[in-house]
Amino acid sequence: xxxxxxxxxxxxxxxxxxxxxxxxxxxxxxxxxxxxxxxxxxxxxxxxxxxxxxxxxxxxxxxxxxxxxxxxxxxxxxxxxxxxxxxxxxxxxxxxxxxxxxxxxxxxxxxxxxxxxxxxxxxxxxxxxxxxxxxxxxxxxxxxxxxxxxxxxxxxxxxxxxxxxxxxxxxxxxxxxxxxxxxxxxxxxxxxxxxxxxxxxxx
Amino acid sequence: xxxxxxxxxxxxxxxxxxxxxxxxxxxxxxxxxxxxxxxxxxxxxxxxxxxxxxxxxxxxxxxxxxxxxxxxxxxxxxxxxxxxxxxxxxxxxxxxxxxxxxxxxxxxxxxxxxxxxxxxxxxxxxxxxxxxxxxxxxxxxxxxxxxxxxxxxxxxxxxxxxxxxxxxxxxxxxxxxxxxxxxxxxxxxxxxxxxxxxxxxxx
Amino acid sequence: xxxxxxxxxxxxxxxxxxxxxxxxxxxxxxxxxxxxxxxxxxxxxxxxxxxxxxxxxxxxxxxxxxxxxxxxxxxxxxxxxxxxxxxxxxxxxxxxxxxxxxxxxxxxxxxxxxxxxxxxxxxxxxxxxxxxxxxxxxxxxxxxxxxxxxxxxxxxxxxxxxxxxxxxxxxxxxxxxxxxxxxxxxxxxxxxxxxxxxxxxxx
Amino acid sequence: xxxxxxxxxxxxxxxxxxxxxxxxxxxxxxxxxxxxxxxxxxxxxxxxxxxxxxxxxxxxxxxxxxxxxxxxxxxxxxxxxxxxxxxxxxxxxxxxxxxxxxxxxxxxxxxxxxxxxxxxxxxxxxxxxxxxxxxxxxxxxxxxxxxxxxxxxxxxxxxxxxxxxxxxxxxxxxxxxxxxxxxxxxxxxxxxxxxxxxxxxxx
DNA sequence: CATGAATGAGGCTTCATTCAT
DNA sequence: AATGAATGAAGCCTCATTCAT
Numbered sequence: 001x002x003x004x005x006x007x008x009x010x011x012x013x014x015x016x017x018x019x020x021x022x023x024x025x026x027x028x029x030x031x032x033x034x035x036x037x038x039x040x041x042x043x044x045x046x047x048x049x050x051x052x053x054x055x056x057x058x059x060x061x062x063x064x065x066x067x068x069x070x071x072x073x074x075x076x077x078x079x080x081x082x083x084x085x086x087x088x089x090x091x092x093x094x095x096x097x098x099x100x101x102x103x104x105x106x107x108x109x110x111x112x113x114x115x116x117x118x119x120x121x122x123x124x125x126x127x128x129x130x131x132x133x134x135x136x137x138x139x140x141x142x143x144x145x146x147x148x149x150x151x152x153x154x155x156x157x158x159x160x161x162x163x164x165x166x167x168x169x170x171x172x173x174x175x176x177x178x179x180x181x182x183x184x185x186x187x188x189x190x191x192x193x194x195x196x197x198x199x200x201x202x203x
Numbered sequence: 204x205x206x207x208x209x210x211x212x213x214x215x216x217x218x219x220x221x222x223x224x225x226x227x228x229x230x231x232x233x234x235x236x237x238x239x240x241x242x243x244x245x246x247x248x249x250x251x252x253x254x255x256x257x258x259x260x261x262x263x264x265x266x267x268x269x270x271x272x273x274x275x276x277x278x279x280x281x282x283x284x285x286x287x288x289x290x291x292x293x294x295x296x297x298x299x300x301x302x303x304x305x306x307x308x309x310x311x312x313x314x315x316x317x318x319x320x321x322x323x324x325x326x327x328x329x330x331x332x333x334x335x336x337x338x339x340x341x342x343x344x345x346x347x348x349x350x351x352x353x354x355x356x357x358x359x360x361x362x363x364x365x366x367x368x369x370x371x372x373x374x375x376x377x378x379x380x381x382x383x384x385x386x387x388x389x390x391x392x393x394x395x396x397x398x399x400x401x402x403x404x405x406x
Numbered sequence: 407x408x409x410x411x412x413x414x415x416x417x418x419x420x421x422x423x424x425x426x427x428x429x430x431x432x433x434x435x436x437x438x439x440x441x442x443x444x445x446x447x448x449x450x451x452x453x454x455x456x457x458x459x460x461x462x463x464x465x466x467x468x469x470x471x472x473x474x475x476x477x478x479x480x481x482x483x484x485x486x487x488x489x490x491x492x493x494x495x496x497x498x499x500x501x502x503x504x505x506x507x508x509x510x511x512x513x514x515x516x517x518x519x520x521x522x523x524x525x526x527x528x529x530x531x532x533x534x535x536x537x538x539x540x541x542x543x544x545x546x547x548x549x550x551x552x553x554x555x556x557x558x559x560x561x562x563x564x565x566x567x568x569x570x571x572x573x574x575x576x577x578x579x580x581x582x583x584x585x586x587x588x589x590x591x592x593x594x595x596x597x598x599x600x601x602x603x604x605x606x607x608x609x
Numbered sequence: 610x611x612x613x614x615x616x617x618x619x620x621x622x623x624x625x626x627x628x629x630x631x632x633x634x635x636x637x638x639x640x641x642x643x644x645x646x647x648x649x650x651x652x653x654x655x656x657x658x659x660x661x662x663x664x665x666x667x668x669x670x671x672x673x674x675x676x677x678x679x680x681x682x683x684x685x686x687x688x689x690x691x692x693x694x695x696x697x698x699x700x701x702x703x704x705x706x707x708x709x710x711x712x713x714x715x716x717x718x719x720x721x722x723x724x725x726x727x728x729x730x731x732x733x734x735x736x737x738x739x740x741x742x743x744x745x746x747x748x749x750x751x752x753x754x755x756x757x758x759x760x761x762x763x764x765x766x767x768x769x770x771x772x773x774x775x776x777x778x779x780x781x782x783x784x785x786x787x788x789x790x791x792x793x794x795x796x797x798x799x800x801x802x803x804x805x806x807x808x809x810x811x812x
Numbered sequence: 813c814a815t816g817a818a819t820g821a822g823g824c825t826t827c828a829t830t831c832a833t
Numbered sequence: 834a835a836t837g838a839a840t841g842a843a844g845c846c847t848c849a850t851t852c853a854t
Contacts, residue, residue: 172379
């Protein structure tokens with residue numbers, strides 16, 4: 001989270017499915033900078049410098065700075081959703097599916113898409129109403145996947161309360177891991193996933 | 204981008220222990236605007252307008268805009284800490300104390316200090332390193348209170364894992380309530396506190 | 407019309423009723439530069455330099471560069487209209503009134519408001535539709551004054567054609583004087599006015 | 610600011626002697642856009658889009674944007690001059706020649722070369738001094754033709770004043786027709802020419 | 813203490829022009 | 834000839850901060 005000196009692109013993890021096209025390089029750098037410094041505090045010159053182009057050249061690929069922000073968020077949602085969908089498909093029981101979901105979201109938040117996921121949460125207000133609307137549809141599909149799995153779990157008696165609220169408490173707990181979880185520390189992401197599941201289901 | 208019309212001060216909840224001095228009025232308005240629009244997107248003119256003074260006059264009370272941000276955060280920590288301390292003093296068992304803590308933090312985050320608490324989390328990167336250092340000491344005392352209560356609970360066999368990690372998962376879950384909890388909805392804060400405790404301790 | 411090196415404000419004629427307020431100084435300089443170089447080719451820094459302030463300071467007095475253009479045009483219309491109204495009031499016969507009008511418009515176009523009048527004609531397309539609408543109301547009142555005098559002349563048998571068309575031919579002839587009439591030349595403005603009237607009425 | 614949707618080339622009148630070579634197509638589009646939006650407000654991308662090529666390709670035909678402007682003006686002068694020369698040759702008396710000239714210039718200004726003629730007047734200042742110099746020679750030849758005919762008329766007692774001044778008043782009146790004359794209106798160009806001649810010569 | 817005009821650095825964006833393909 | 838990505842200078846405007854009144 002601490003930016004230090006401005007890096008070059010090769011120091012930034014290769015996020016999601018972004019290729020080495022100019023567009024992909026801009027989005028990777030943007031996710032990193034918007035997360036580390038904040039959207040407003042990141043200038044288009046900062047961004048261009050890391051990508052290795054002139055600031056004016058950014059505008060061949062994106063019409064405005066806000067479009068870049070929006071594209072970063074879109075990639076975050078799409079890529080994370082894909083990971084979650086795969087996890088749900090693999091799980092054989094609601095418990096396995098729920099663990100898979102937790103594991104997938106933890107991976108999205110703490111892995112190579114983590115910067116973009118943070119930006120999605122922290123810079124939401126920087127978007128115009130229209131762009132919020134556009135992304136909201138994607139976010140709803142994302143949440144619907146969670147709710148369907150939690151609802152299954154509730155029907156099997158694993159949850160004693162509303163699936164909505166349970167998702168929200170979980171969402172907060174998982175999202176917050178970004179603030180403290182260290183990839184190279186003693187704790188594996190799988191272990192965090194297990195503990196989170198335990199917290200969710202008791203025992 | 205613009206969150207509705209700019210309000211006047213009397214529409215903004217009377218946060219914490221802030222009196223009606225110029226300083227108090229500025230901090231209340233700042234907490235509100237920084238939370239609603241973000242620190243960078245809030246201009247000192249926006250702020251002055253709500254307070255009902257000219258932008259130049261702000262600088263008689265605070266040296267810089269960043270000082271205002273820092274003061275908002277400081278108030279948030281101090282006031283929330285006081286509320287938690289009181290809750291712990293009232294609790295007779297670790298369980299009661301933990302519920303009290305959860306209830307107190309939920310109140311801080313969703314009550315009249317909620318804007319300031321949000322700013323504390325969302326705008327942390329806007330602070331210079333020195334100011335972060337200054338506030339970090341207060342945040343550590345704040346966390347220490349949580350850890351001592353959780354540690355007591357763990358000693359009594361109520362927690363099966365590290366108190367640190369449990370605090371972090373709880374912290375995320377509680378903090379995130381700001382995104383979804385509605386004061387005037389069907390769910391009381393006490394009910395949320397109970398559910399959160401249940402999640403933390405199982406059963 | 408040839409700008410040469412950028413001048414300082416004191417070299418620019420003291421147009422119309424503009425006082426020495428910042429606003430007045432900006433408008434005088436703007437009329438001069440917009441006329442000499444064109445609106446688009448005049449930068450706000452050019453303008454600020456002549457006024458003797460920083461470019462950012464312009465925006466305390468006018469919200470946008472376009473607002474400055476609009477204000478220049480407004481002053482041109484209002485001031486010229488006042489001059490024409492006075493001339494009409496003084497004339498005792500349609501012939502005298504018509505000569506007075508011609509004389510007044512020649513003065514507006516070749517005198518101290520000449521830059522602003524040129525800008526009004528040459529930079530009309532630089533205005534947004536809304537601002538054009540706003541000024542159009544003023545221009546219509548301006549033209550109405552001409553038409554009423556020309557109509558009186560026609561009723562007295564001095565004109566053999568439509569007043570509308572006669573006004574338009576006259577308007578072109580008068581406006582174009584800016585391209586060739588030299589104040590310090592051998593020809594007085596009164597002489598030009600006489601010749602123009604003679605052209606209009608024959609004999 | 611934006612004068613309706615951007616058209617395609619086939620909507621633009623086929624000006625003067627311009628063929629369908631790339632050069633001719635660019636000049637036709639440029640005359641139209643420079644007139645409708647102004648030279649500075651027209652981007653080379655606007656221009657290329659109407660022509661149906663990429664903006665970079667423009668520079669295979671013209672070295673700079675200013676060269677395009679200059680070429681438009683040059684075509685305007687040359688074509689209009691040719692039309693006037695023909696009219697003079699046809700006239701048998703000074704009166705006929707003068708009417709022919711007026712008719713020819715009205716046609717140039719309100720016909721298919723009208724855009725280019727407007728550009729010649731309105732965008733003169735956009736040219737560098739060298740290019741102005743270059744075109745000035747052509748304009749002088751153009752004016753000389755007028756003056757010789759007016760001088761003949763004066764010698765025959767048809768004018769009571771200086772031919773120079775009479776040309777200037779006429780030039781203004783004729784040029785200004787572009788602002789109000791409508792081709793499809795009730796008034797023919799021949800009628801306007803007659804009235805203008807009447808104004809010039811009296812009776 | 814309050815005002816509000818002025819500062820001046822810096823932000824986002826546009827655009828004519830170039831050049832490798 | 835044509836393309837279209839890239840350049841880099843320059844444009845308009847914003848904004849925290851200062852200071853004379």
